[in-house]
Amino acid sequence: MHNHLITICARGGSKGIPGKNIRDLNGKPLIGYTIEIAQKLAKTINAEIALSTDSQDIKKVASDFGLNEEYDRPKELSGDTVGKIAVFRDVLSYYENLNNKHYDFFWDLDVTSPLRNLQDLTKAFHKLQKNPDAYNIFSVSKAKKNPYFNIVEDKGNGFVKLVKNGSTIKCRQQAPDVYDMNASFYIYRRSFFDDTFEMSITPNTLYYLMPHICFDIDEPIDFEIMQFLIRENLLGFDL
Numbered sequence: 001m002h003n004h005l006i007t008i009c010a011r012g013g014s015k016g017i018p019g020k021n022i023r024d025l026n027g028k029p030l031i032g033y034t035i036e037i038a039q040k041l042a043k044t045i046n047a048e049i050a051l052s053t054d055s056q057d058i059k060k061v062a063s064d065f066g067l068n069e070e071y072d073r074p075k076e077l078s079g080d081t082v083g084k085i086a087v088f089r090d091v092l093s094y095y096e097n098l099n100n101k102h103y104d105f106f107w108d109l110d111v112t113s114p115l116r117n118l119q120d121l122t123k124a125f126h127k128l129q130k131n132p133d134a135y136n137i138f139s140v141s142k143a144k145k146n147p148y149f150n151i152v153e154d155k156g157n158g159f160v161k162l163v164k165n166g167s168t169i170k171c172r173q174q175a176p177d178v179y180d181m182n183a184s185f186y187i188y189r190r191s192f193f194d195d196t197f198e199m200s201i202t203p204n205t206l207y208y209l210m211p212h213i214c215f216d217i218d219e220p221i222d223f224e225i226m227q228f229l230i231r232e233n234l235l236g237f238d239l
Contacts, residue, residue, distance in 0.1 A: 002104040004047035006038050010111045012055025021111050022061045026230045033114035035065040040118050052091045054078040085198050106188040113184040113216035124208035128187055135192040137206040140179035141214050148175040183216040212237045
């Protein structure tokens with residue numbers, strides 16, 4: 001039997017959409033969608049759930065969904081320029097010390113990308129399990145643009161070049177498949193945190209391609225689009 005820790009990371013401060021983690025989305029606080037799927041997953045794999053936040057307001061909303069949390073994210077890990085891996089390491093260390101337990105797998109479910117279901121999570125986990133050389137796996141969606149063909153960057157002088165500089169691909173059909181990291185979920189083996197990785201992409205990282213619509217909320221319009229899709233039952237799957 002493996003030990004699993006599921007984390008839900010939610011800062012109180014958001015410059016783009018103030019209070020977005022607890023903002024109402026079709027009659028439910030945004031974080032509620034992630035707490036509910038985490039609770040379903042926890043029953044399936046016998047996991048514990050940890051909330052990492054610096055906000056008492058977020059803690060209060062989480063408690064309304066049955067998730068009570070004593071852990072407080074340190075102030076130095078609460079800024080908008082702090083990488084998530086440092087946040088993960090801190091909450092993992094806290095829970096391993098608290099419970100005197102070594103977790104075999106560490107899951108992160110992102111609050112701002114809730115368009116996932118239990119089948120997505122279990123399929124991705126099985127893919128990770130089947131590859132013992134893999135450190136982790138994360139969710140992706142098919143990209144609308146391709147750096148080999150139609151994504152450019154500024155050369156620094158006002159002119160542009162292809163991101164994949166030197167590519168001779170002349171049409172989309174010739175370009176390799178590329179994917180958007182949709183931030184919905186990440187699953188790590190504990191060995192990932194024994195190394196010095198500072199980003200989720202390693203030489204041994206797997207991906208799980210979402211078979212349905214999935215995107216994260218970055219801008220106010222994203223919130224409105226997601227609300228419309230949920231309200232009109234246009235997702236194509238059950239949350």
